Amino acid sequence: MEDRRPSLAPFECASGISWLSHYSAKGTNRCERRLASAHEDASESPPESVPCSGFVHSIETCGTVDGPGLRYVLFLSGCPLRCQYCHNPDAQGKPHGEIRTSESVIEDVVKYRNFIRRGGITISGGEPMMQNEFVHDVFRRAKAEGIHTTLDTSGFLGHRASDEMLESVDLVLLDIKSSDPQTYRETTGVSLQPTLDFARRLSDLGKSMWIRFVLVPGLTDDEANVRGVAKFVAGLTSVERVEVLPFHKLGESKYEQLGMRYQLSDTAAPSPEQMASCRQIFSEEGVTTR
Numbered sequence: 500m501e502d503r504r505p506s507l508a509p510f511e512c513a514s515g516i517s518w519l520s521h522y523s524a525k526g527t528n529r530c531e532r533r534l535a536s537a538h539e540d541a542s543e544s545p546p547e548s549v550p551c552s553g554f555v556h557s558i559e560t561c562g563t564v565d566g567p568g569l570r571y572v573l574f575l576s577g578c579p580l581r582c583q584y585c586h587n588p589d590a591q592g593k594p595h596g597e598i599r600t601s602e603s604v605i606e607d608v609v610k611y612r613n614f615i616r617r618g619g620i621t622i623s624g625g626e627p628m629m630q631n632e633f634v635h636d637v638f639r640r641a642k643a644e645g646i647h648t649t650l651d652t653s654g655f656l657g658h659r660a661s662d663e664m665l666e667s668v669d670l671v672l673l674d675i676k677s678s679d680p681q682t683y684r685e686t687t688g689v690s691l692q693p694t695l696d697f698a699r700r701l702s703d704l705g706k707s708m709w710i711r712f713v714l715v716p717g718l719t720d721d722e723a724n725v726r727g728v729a730k731f732v733a734g735l736t737s738v739e740r741v742e743v744l745p746f747h748k749l750g751e752s753k754y755e756q757l758g759m760r761y762q763l764s765d766t767a768a769p770s771p772e773q774m775a776s777c778r779q780i781f782s783e784e785g786v787t788t789r
């Protein structure tokens with residue numbers, strides 16, 4: 500039977516703030532220090548906003564595929580999944596790399612305001628919800644600046660997203676990597692159910708979603724698996740777009756550099772016929788794809 504609780508790596512912590520303190524360079528971060536000082540001096544009002552810190556993998560200032568319009572895309576490091584086709588294997592595992600405050604991220608984002616005014620900011624990864632407090636703080640600040648926000652997630656850690664946090668998210672890009680639990684686990688290394696639970700919760704909240712499904716010949720292309728994703732998506736009420744993406748090998752060289760095994764070296768990208776057949780299955784379930 501499919502296990503319903505996410506199986507997490509040992510560094511899981513319920514609070515992004517305390518969790519980050521374990522990994523900050525000097526054992527403390529601005530977020531923690533501000534919180535501590537606010538608690539120590541009860542005579543002072545707590546600061547209006549508390550800047551949080553997060554581990555950033557990379558930044559793309561003019562992204563065009565991760566949400567509507569031109570977007571500032573913040574890729575965070577850290578991911579509990581091990582997708583066979585991941586093109587950022589260096590982002591997997593514990594969050595690591597450059598530490599940025601949410602304050603500094605937004606200061607940078609607003610410099611691009613003219614370019615992204617029909618777009619916004621997207622936080623991707625890795626799995627952004629490994630750093631949920633940081634994501635929330637960046638999005639809260641972005642909304643205060645009138646900037647559109649998009650969360651790009653596998654949904655595996657969706658239970659970490661509070662309703663309050665989701666209020667600061669305009670759009671969720673949700674990857675549903677398979678519908679068959681065994682195939683999902685083979686593809687990602689983790690269980691499927693948390694992603695389905697998160698999708699239903701987003702639907703119940705009326706939160707806008709773009710669903711993404713990656714077609715990998717020999718891995719995710721079984722008709723029953725594809726049809727299962729299509730049927731599931733057809734039952735959601737707030738899906739604005741469904742994207743069927745062809746598997747590609749852009750990240751393969753990184754595996755070699757990292758000394759990791761790339762399991763899909765012998766897998767070819769899907770042919771136009773295979774893509775068309777996959778889209779046809781979605782269509783038969785009443786789901787239009789792009």
Ligand code: SF4
Pocket residue numbers: 578579580581582584585586587588590591624625626653
């Ligand atoms: S969820 Fe994304 S970052 Fe994580 S392993 Fe899968 S493809 Fe890579």
